[in-house]
Amino acid sequence: MPDVFALQAPPRYEIEDDDLLINIPAPPEKYSGAYLTETYKVNMGPQHPSTHGVLRLELTMDGEVVLSIRPHIGYLHRCFEKHAENLPYAGIVPYTDRMDYLAGLSQNMSFAVAVERLMGIKVPERVEYIRVIICELQRIASHLVAFGTYGLDMGAFTPFLWAFRDREMILDLFEWLTGARLLYNYIWVGGLARDLPEGWVAKTREFLDYFEPKINDFNDLLSYNHIFITRTANVGILPPEVAISYGVTGPNLRGSGVDWDLRRDDPYSIYDRFKWNVALGKGRFGPIGSCWDRYWVRIEEMAESVKICRQALEGLPEGDVHETIPRKARPPKGDVYARTESPRGELGYYVISDGSDVPLRCKARSPCFTAISSLNAVVQHAKKPMLIADVVATVASYDIVLGEVDR
Amino acid sequence: MLELDKLVKLVGDGIEAVVTALGLGPTWVTLVQLIVAALVVVVFAALVVLFLVWWERKVSARFQMRLGPMRVGWHGTIQTIADALKLLQKELITPANVDRGIYFWAPVVTFVAAMAVYVTVPFGKGLIVRDLNIGILYILSITTFTVIGLLMAGWSSNNKYALLGGFRSAAQVVSYEVPMALAIVAVVMLTQTLSMGEIVSQQAKFYQWYIWRQPLGFLIYLVAATAECNRTPFDLPEADSELVAGFVTEYSGMKFAMFFLAEFLNMFTVAAIATTLFFGGWNGPFLPSWMWFLIKTLAGVFVLMWFRWTYPRLRVDQLMSFAWKFLLPLAFINIVLTGLGIYIFRP
Numbered sequence: 001m002p003d004v005f006a007l008q009a010p011p012r013y014e015i016e017d018d019d020l021l022i023n024i025p026a027p028p029e030k031y032s033g034a035y036l037t038e039t040y041k042v043n044m045g046p047q048h049p050s051t052h053g054v055l056r057l058e059l060t061m062d063g064e065v066v067l068s069i070r071p072h073i074g075y076l077h078r079c080f081e082k083h084a085e086n087l088p089y090a091g092i093v094p095y096t097d098r099m100d101y102l103a104g105l106s107q108n109m110s111f112a113v114a115v116e117r118l119m120g121i122k123v124p125e126r127v128e129y130i131r132v133i134i135c136e137l138q139r140i141a142s143h144l145v146a147f148g149t150y151g152l153d154m155g156a157f158t159p160f161l162w163a164f165r166d167r168e169m170i171l172d173l174f175e176w177l178t179g180a181r182l183l184y185n186y187i188w189v190g191g192l193a194r195d196l197p198e199g200w201v202a203k204t205r206e207f208l209d210y211f212e213p214k215i216n217d218f219n220d221l222l223s224y225n226h227i228f229i230t231r232t233a234n235v236g237i238l239p240p241e242v243a244i245s246y247g248v249t250g251p252n253l254r255g256s257g258v259d260w261d262l263r264r265d266d267p268y269s270i271y272d273r274f275k276w277n278v279a280l281g282k283g284r285f286g287p288i289g290s291c292w293d294r295y296w297v298r299i300e301e302m303a304e305s306v307k308i309c310r311q312a313l314e315g316l317p318e319g320d321v322h323e324t325i326p327r328k329a330r331p332p333k334g335d336v337y338a339r340t341e342s343p344r345g346e347l348g349y350y351v352i353s354d355g356s357d358v359p360l361r362c363k364a365r366s367p368c369f370t371a372i373s374s375l376n377a378v379v380q381h382a383k384k385p386m387l388i389a390d391v392v393a394t395v396a397s398y399d400i401v402l403g404e405v406d407r
Numbered sequence: 408m409l410e411l412d413k414l415v416k417l418v419g420d421g422i423e424a425v426v427t428a429l430g431l432g433p434t435w436v437t438l439v440q441l442i443v444a445a446l447v448v449v450v451f452a453a454l455v456v457l458f459l460v461w462w463e464r465k466v467s468a469r470f471q472m473r474l475g476p477m478r479v480g481w482h483g484t485i486q487t488i489a490d491a492l493k494l495l496q497k498e499l500i501t502p503a504n505v506d507r508g509i510y511f512w513a514p515v516v517t518f519v520a521a522m523a524v525y526v527t528v529p530f531g532k533g534l535i536v537r538d539l540n541i542g543i544l545y546i547l548s549i550t551t552f553t554v555i556g557l558l559m560a561g562w563s564s565n566n567k568y569a570l571l572g573g574f575r576s577a578a579q580v581v582s583y584e585v586p587m588a589l590a591i592v593a594v595v596m597l598t599q600t601l602s603m604g605e606i607v608s609q610q611a612k613f614y615q616w617y618i619w620r621q622p623l624g625f626l627i628y629l630v631a632a633t634a635e636c637n638r639t640p641f642d643l644p645e646a647d648s649e650l651v652a653g654f655v656t657e658y659s660g661m662k663f664a665m666f667f668l669a670e671f672l673n674m675f676t677v678a679a680i681a682t683t684l685f686f687g688g689w690n691g692p693f694l695p696s697w698m699w700f701l702i703k704t705l706a707g708v709f710v711l712m713w714f715r716w717t718y719p720r721l722r723v724d725q726l727m728s729f730a731w732k733f734l735l736p737l738a739f740i741n742i743v744l745t746g747l748g749i750y751i752f753r754p
C-alpha cells in the first residue's frame with residue numbers, strides 16, 4: 001500500500017451560518033489585493049446547464065475567484081431508504097435502478113450481491129458471467145456519458161454526440177436483453193430476469209470489436225487537445241490524502257493516483273478471475289488528481305472494461321439463470337454491508353434483516369455523495385485561484401449523478 | 408466566359424443612360440448606381456447567409472455522424488428559408504425593464520456593421536462596390552462596430568448573463584483586434600497599398616500569393632479572426648455552459664435572427680479578407696473570377712466551422728493571456744521579420 005493511506009484529518013473550513021450575507025468570511029490573505037472590496041454569494045443551480053441535474057452550489061466569490069463551495073442537495077430526494085423498508089427484497093431492485101439512472105445495472109448488481117450474501121445464496125456460474133459482462137458494458141455506457149458531457153461543459157459539442165452514438169449501441173444491446181433502455185430491473189436477487197437471447201453474445205463481440213478503436217478517436221478528438229488540457233490539467237486538484245480522508249472512491253479516487261479498485265482489492269462476483277489493469281491518474285499534464293486525470297481514468301477504464309468483457313464472453317458457461325432465485329426472499333436475522341465498484345465508485349448497500357420479507361433498514365452508500373462533499377476541499381487546496389469556469393470543469397469531472405446523491 | 412464585369416458595366420451604363428434621359432445630373436447617376444449596388448450586395452449577403460447556415464448544419468452533422476436537416480427540400484436545402492419564415496412570424500418579445508431604445512437598435516447596429524464591410528470586398532474581377540484607397544483600414548474599423556452592437560445588447564437586456572456576455576465579447580474583440588490589425592499591417596508593408604483591388608491585382612500568379620511571404624502573419628490572422636467572430640474555441644460570449652446564450656439571451660424572433668445573420672456574415676467577411684490578403688483574391692485559372700473568390704472564401708469558412716465542431720472552449724483568463732502575452736508579441740516579431748525581409752530583398 002502506498003503511504004497516501006496514512007489518513008489525515010480533513011482540512012478545516014468555516015461553515016457559515018445559514019442566514020446568509022451576515023457571516024460571510026473575509027477572503028484569505030493569498031487572494032486579497034488592493035482591488036479587493038467584498039465577497040459575495042453566487043447561486044449556481046439548481047437550474048444550471050452544467051450542474052448535471054439539480055445540484056445547487058453556493059459559491060462565495062471574490063470577483064471571479066471562488067473562495068468556497070457549499071453544495072446544497074436534496075432536490076431529487078425520493079426516500080429510497082424508507083421505501084425499501086416497506087418493500088419485499090425483489091421489489092426493491094427496480095428502485096435501485098432509479099438511483100443512478102446512468103448505471104442502473106450496477107445498482108441492481110450491488111443490491112443483489114448484498115442480499116445474496118445475507119441469504120447465503122451462491123448463484124450459478126452463468127449468472128456471474130452475465131452479470132460481469134453487462135456491468136462492464138454499463139460501465140462503458142456510463143463513462144461515455146461522462147466523457148461526452150465533459151466535452152460539452154468544456155464547449156466541445158462533437159464528443160458528446162460521438163459518445164452517445166456508441167452508448168446507443170450498448171443501450172440497444174441492453175434493450176434486446178432486458179427490454180428496457182434505462183431502468184432495467186434485470187439483475188434479481190439470486191439470479192437474472194431472463195437468459196441471454198440468441199445471438200446476443202455475437203452482437204456484443206461485434207460491438208467490442210467496433211468500440212475498442214473508437215477510444216483512440218476520442219483521444220484524438222478531446223483528450224489530447226491542447227485547449228482541453230489547458231482547461232483541465234491544472235484545475236480542480238484533489239490531492240490523494242484529501243481524497244482518502246473525504247472517502248472519495250472510484251475513478252475520482254484513482255484519478256488522484258490512489259491504487260484502489262474494489263473489483264481487484266475486495267473482489268465480489270467473479271472479478272478475481274480476469275486479467276486487467278486498474279487505471280490510475282498519473283499527473284501527466286499537471287499536478288496529480290487534476291480534472292484531466294479523473295477524465296483520463298474513465299477513458300482508460302473503458303478500454304479495461306472491454307478487456308474484462310472479452311474474457312467473460314470467452315468463458316461464458318451454460319446454465320440456468322433462474323435456478324437460485326428465491327421464491328420469497330426471507331433472509332435470516334442479521335446485517336450485511338456489500339460494496340461493489342459502480343462506474344462512480346464504491347457503491348454499498350447496508351441491509352439489516354429481522355427475518356421477515358422486508359428489510360428492517362436498507363442504507364445505500366453513494367459514491368457521488370461523498371465525492372461532492374470534497375468539492376470545497378478542492379477549492380481550499382487550490383494552489384491557484386479557482387474561477388467559476390473551473391468550478392464547471394471540476395463538478396463535471398466528478399461525474400456525479402444527482403439521483404444517487406439524493407437517493 | 409462567365410465573367411460578370413461586362414454585365415456590371417452594362418448595368419451601370421444603363422442606369423446612367425436612363426437617369427440622364429430623365430434629365431437628372433451626374434450626382435443622381437452615382438446615387439442610383441450605389442443604391443442598386445447596395446441592393447445587390449444585400450441580396451447577395453442574404454443568400455450567402457442562407458447557404459452558410461445550411462452548410463454549417465450539414466458540416467456539423469457530418470462531424471457528428473448525423474445527417475443534419477433532411478426534410479425541407481433536397482437534403483434540407485431550403486430548411487434555412489423555412490427557419491427564417493418561422494422567425495419572421497414570431498412575436499418580438501421585449502422583456503420588462505429593458506432599455507427599450509438600445510434594446511431595439513442593438514441588432515440593427517450589429518447587422519449593419521457586418522453588412523457595411525461588403526462595400527470594399529472584391530468579389531471578382533470588376534465586382535467591387537467602391538475600391539476605396541483605404542479599403543482594408545475601412546474594413547478593420549467597420550468590424551469594430553460589431554462590438555458596440557453586442558455591448559448595447561448586453562447592457563440593455565437587463566439580464567446578468569447578457570451583460571456578462573456583452574462584456575466578454577467587448578473585451579475579447581478589442582483584444583484580438585490588435586494582433587489581427589498587426590498581422591494585416593505586415594501584409595500592407597509588402598503591398599504598399601490599402602486598396603483591396605490593388606492588393607488582389609498584385610497576387611495574379613500562384614507564387615505571388617502573400618501567404619508564401621506571410622505564413623506567420625496568416626496564422627496570427629486566422630486565430631485572431633476566429634476570436635473576432637466569436638467562434639469556438641473563442642466563443643466565450645455565448646458559452647452556453649456558463650452564460651446560457653450570452654448577449655442574445657433575451658432576444659427572440661427576427662431580432663435574434665439579425666444577430667445570427669451578423670455572426671454568419673462576419674464569418675464570411677473574415678474568410679473573404681483572408682482570401683484577399685493571403686490567397687490571391689479572385690485570381691485563378693479556368694474558372695470565372697467570382698467563382699474562385701467564392702471557392703477560396705468558402706474554404707476559409709469551412710476551416711472556421713471545422714474549428715467550431717472539434718475544439719473545446721478556452722477560459723476567459725486564458726483567452727486574454729493568449730491574446731496579449733502570446734499573439735501580440737508574435738505579431739510584433741512578424742512585423743520586424745517582414746521589415747528585415749523588405750530591407751534585405753528589396754533594394
